[in-house]
Amino acid sequence: MNVVLIGAGNLATRLSLALHAAEVRIVQVYSRTIAHAGKLAAQLGCSYTDKLEAINPGADLYIYSLKDEALPQVLRRVAPNGGLWVHTAGSVSMDVFKGYIPRYGVLYPLQTFSKERRVDFSEVPFFIEAATEEDTLLLQKIAGLLSGKVQKLSSEKRKIVHLAAVFACNFTNHMYVLADNILKENGLSFDLMLPLIGETAAKVKDMAPSDAQTGPAIRYDKNVMQRQLDMLGSDEQKEIYKIVSKNIHKEALRHE
Amino acid sequence: MNVVLIGAGNLATRLSLALHAAEVRIVQVYSRTIAHAGKLAAQLGCSYTDKLEAINPGADLYIYSLKDEALPQVLRRVAPNGGLWVHTAGSVSMDVFKGYIPRYGVLYPLQTFSKERRVDFSEVPFFIEAATEEDTLLLQKIAGLLSGKVQKLSSEKRKIVHLAAVFACNFTNHMYVLADNILKENGLSFDLMLPLIGETAAKVKDMAPSDAQTGPAIRYDKNVMQRQLDMLGSDEQKEIYKIVSKNIHKEALRHE
Numbered sequence: 263m264n265v266v267l268i269g270a271g272n273l274a275t276r277l278s279l280a281l282h283a284a285e286v287r288i289v290q291v292y293s294r295t296i297a298h299a300g301k302l303a304a305q306l307g308c309s310y311t312d313k314l315e316a317i318n319p320g321a322d323l324y325i326y327s328l329k330d331e332a333l334p335q336v337l338r339r340v341a342p343n344g345g346l347w348v349h350t351a352g353s354v355s356m357d358v359f360k361g362y363i364p365r366y367g368v369l370y371p372l373q374t375f376s377k378e379r380r381v382d383f384s385e386v387p388f389f390i391e392a393a394t395e396e397d398t399l400l401l402q403k404i405a406g407l408l409s410g411k412v413q414k415l416s417s418e419k420r421k422i423v424h425l426a427a428v429f430a431c432n433f434t435n436h437m438y439v440l441a442d443n444i445l446k447e448n449g450l451s452f453d454l455m456l457p458l459i460g461e462t463a464a465k466v467k468d469m470a471p472s473d474a475q476t477g478p479a480i481r482y483d484k485n486v487m488q489r490q491l492d493m494l495g496s497d498e499q500k501e502i503y504k505i506v507s508k509n510i511h512k513e514a515l516r517h518e
Numbered sequence: 519m520n521v522v523l524i525g526a527g528n529l530a531t532r533l534s535l536a537l538h539a540a541e542v543r544i545v546q547v548y549s550r551t552i553a554h555a556g557k558l559a560a561q562l563g564c565s566y567t568d569k570l571e572a573i574n575p576g577a578d579l580y581i582y583s584l585k586d587e588a589l590p591q592v593l594r595r596v597a598p599n600g601g602l603w604v605h606t607a608g609s610v611s612m613d614v615f616k617g618y619i620p621r622y623g624v625l626y627p628l629q630t631f632s633k634e635r636r637v638d639f640s641e642v643p644f645f646i647e648a649a650t651e652e653d654t655l656l657l658q659k660i661a662g663l664l665s666g667k668v669q670k671l672s673s674e675k676r677k678i679v680h681l682a683a684v685f686a687c688n689f690t691n692h693m694y695v696l697a698d699n700i701l702k703e704n705g706l707s708f709d710l711m712l713p714l715i716g717e718t719a720a721k722v723k724d725m726a727p728s729d730a731q732t733g734p735a736i737r738y739d740k741n742v743m744q745r746q747l748d749m750l751g752s753d754e755q756k757e758i759y760k761i762v763s764k765n766i767h768k769e770a771l772r773h774e
Contacts (some may be wrong), residue, residue, distance in 0.1 A: 273731065322521055330734070330742050353734070372710065374718055374732045376725070385713045411713075422704045425746050430697035430711045431718045432733030434690045439727040439769055441686035449677045454628065455686045456723055457641045457667075457745045462630055462687045463719035467712055469632070471695040476528065476630045477688030478586070478609075486586050486609060490681050498765045505761065506689045509754045513695055 263404075264289045266318050266345075267306075268336070269327035271300040272375040273350055277327065280383045282306050284407040288316045314339045321345050323404070325369065332353050338362060345467025346397050355417040358390050367392030367401055370420055371409070374431050383408040389415040389423065440499060447495060472517045479507035480514045519660075520545045522574050522601075523584035524592070526554040528631040530605055533583065536639045538562050540663040546574045570595045577601050579660070581625065586610050594618060599600040600652050608680025611673040612647050623648030623657055626676055627665075630687050639664040645671040645679065694756060703751060728773045735763035 263286055267278050271294035278288050288306045293299035296312040303310035311317065317324075317340050326349040333349055337359065346365045349358065352372070359366030368391040373381055388405035390412060392398040398414060399403055405412040415423065438459065442452045465474040478486040487507055494500045519542055526549035534544050544562045549555035552568040559566035569571065573580075573596050582605040584592055588642050589605055593615065602621045605614065608628070615622030624647040629637055644661035644669060648654040654670060670683040671679070694715065698708045721730040734742040743763055750756045 275748060310681065329739070331735070331739055344731065353745065354607070372714055374714060374721065374730070374731070376721065376730060379721065380725065381717065383564050387710055414540065414714075419704065419706065421745075421749065422700060423710060425749055426697040426700045426706075426711060427714055428733055428735075428746065428759075429693045429700065431714050432731070432735060432766065433696075433758075434693045435722070435727055435731050436735075436762055436766050436769070437685045437690045437693065438722050439731065439766075440689075441682040442727045444678060444682045448675065450675065450678060450682075452722070452727070453684060454643055454679060457643065458628055458630060458683055458687050459690070459719050459722065461637065462690055463715050465632070465635065466691070466694050466708070466715065468635065471691055471698045471708070474630070474632060475688070475691050475695065476632070477684055479684075479688060479692075481585070483585070483587055489609065489677075490684065493681055494770065498761070498768070499519065501761055502689075503684075505754070505757055506692055508609065509758065511691050512754065513692070 263287060263323065264318075264321040265323045265325060266290045266292070266321040267302075267325050267327065268292045268317070268340070269325075270295070270302045270355075271327060271329075272377050273371070274325070274327035275302055276351065276375040276379075276381050277325070277371060278302065278306055280381070281404075286404070286407065289321055292317055315341070317341075319343045323348065325350060334358055346392070346400060348392075348401065352388050352427065353421050355421075356393070357417070360393075365393065367395055367397050367404060367422065369401055369416070370415075370424075371405075372423060372427060374435075384410060386411065387492070389420050391415060391417060391420070440502065442493075444499075456510045472513060475510060475514065479510035482507065482511035495497045519543065519579065520574075520577040521581060522577040523558075523581050523583065524548045524573070524596070525581075526551070526558045527583060527585075528633050530581070530583035531558055531633045532631040532635075532637050533581070533606065534558065534562055534603075536637070536664050537660075542663065545577055548573055571597070573597075575599045575691045579604065581606060590614055598610070602648070602656060604648075604657065604743070606743065608683065609677050611677075613652060613673070616649075619651055621649065623653050624673070624676065625657055625661060626671075626680075627661075628679060628683060630691075639691070640666060641739070644668045645676050647671060647673060647676070669692045696758065700750075700755075728769060731766060731770065733766070735766035738763065739769035 290309040291303040299310035324347045348367045348369045370389040374386045375497045390401040547555045547559045547566040555566035580603045598619045604623045604625045626645040628643045646657040
């Protein structure tokens with residue numbers, strides 16, 4: 263099994279390093295930024311390029327790990343071949359490959375990746391999809407080398423999972439950013455929040471998020487909320503505070 | 519050291535059970551809802567009441583753990599005495615007690631509490647404050663029985679910590695609620711999100727939240743965002759999606 267990696271971003275980096283550690287052979291890395299391709303290729307012990315026409319045509323698996331908007335154009339600049347082409351995006355349909363090459367699919371690991379941070383893949387859910395049953399089994403096998411949680415999922419359902427993940431991860435992290443800003447502006451350390459953040463995440467393993475909700479917004483106490491609004495420095499902070507509080511209250515009434 | 523607990527909510531429950539386990543003697547629980555007082559008192563092996571005039575006047579420490587808006591009125595209906603009176607609220611000034619009793623302070627554990635969920639207090643930051651140095655030391659000793667992270671903090675700074683916690687915990691949990699709703703509406707399980715939620719929380723132990731940010735909003739890709747907006751069912755979901763995405767993009771530009 264020879265793999266070509268198209269892309270050298272956060273997900274491409276962590277996924278290829280995990281495959282490499284599982285003794286899957288990555289033979290080439292492409293990135294339009296040659297330094298990024300070179301850096302990752304050095305870790306994988308393989309060749310690299312910034313030219314789409316130089317992509318190795320004889321590999322078994324081509325993993326496209328690119329920005330959503332770049333994928334459709336980039337893949338059409340790679341010469342069709344007999345390998346299995348997959349992308350790793352949550353919100354892009356498998357059909358992006360349709361009509362261009364015979365064998366295609368999706369390999370979507372649901373996790374937040376940063377280049378410099380190791381991830382334990384064994385618990386990462388992989389959502390897979392392929393045009394044929396045979397290639398579905400192949401993707402199941404490959405993802406199964408990394409994770410115990412591999413499942414078939416349609417493009418439509420995968421988009422839902424990705425949308426939920428935007429809230430559960432990207433928006434959650436932005437709440438951490440806002441907390442960090444508030445603390446920094448007042449000479450306090452974000453580290454104070456870590457036990458709270460850990461427990462907030464741990465709670466929803468054992469109870470529904472709506473049951474885990476705490477805080478002043480539940481009762482929508484206008485006095486507390488007005489005082490907290492007055493403490494916020496920017497209009498964006500105030501706007502987010504208002505709408506999220508309003509919605510917490512609304513959900514609390516719904517679950518009463 | 520005899521303690522009277524005024525309040526039997528989430529924080530009162532978990533804090534008193536932790537003190538009880540640390541062999542601090544809770545002698546009485548007050549709640550305006552007698553069933554709540556009775557239930558907690560049974561776990562603590564102490565007396566209970568729903569009458570403020572029946573509160574034991576001879577205790578060493580009175581812990582007021584009430585809703586912010588109820589505290590000022592309730593405490594004035596308890597006869598003054600020589601014990602140390604503290605509240606446990608993040609956003610209420612210590613001065614709420616001033617002029618009414620001689621000994622007062624604050625004992626604020628920064629954590630999210632639910633009645634039925636055990637919390638490991640050893641890592642919970644306690645922020646304390648008292649009118650005298652002697653009572654500050656007493657609170658340090660009491661909080662120190664539960665946690666290794668006890669620190670003095672002014673009412674002003676404590677309000678900042680509480681405001682940051684609203685974002686890092688209450689608003690974060692609401693993001694989990696929104697993810698849960700999106701998944702439920704589409705017949706998918708919230709459990710799929712757990713490894714992602716765990717990693718999102720774990721990342722900010724090692725990197726600044728702004729460095730940990732991932733997701734489509736960073737680049738503010740209008741195509742992806744419009745498609746995701748179209749998938750959201752309610753106006754509130756759409757509004758939160760828009761404003762949080764806009765602010766993630768703004769922060770990303772600021773950190774570039």
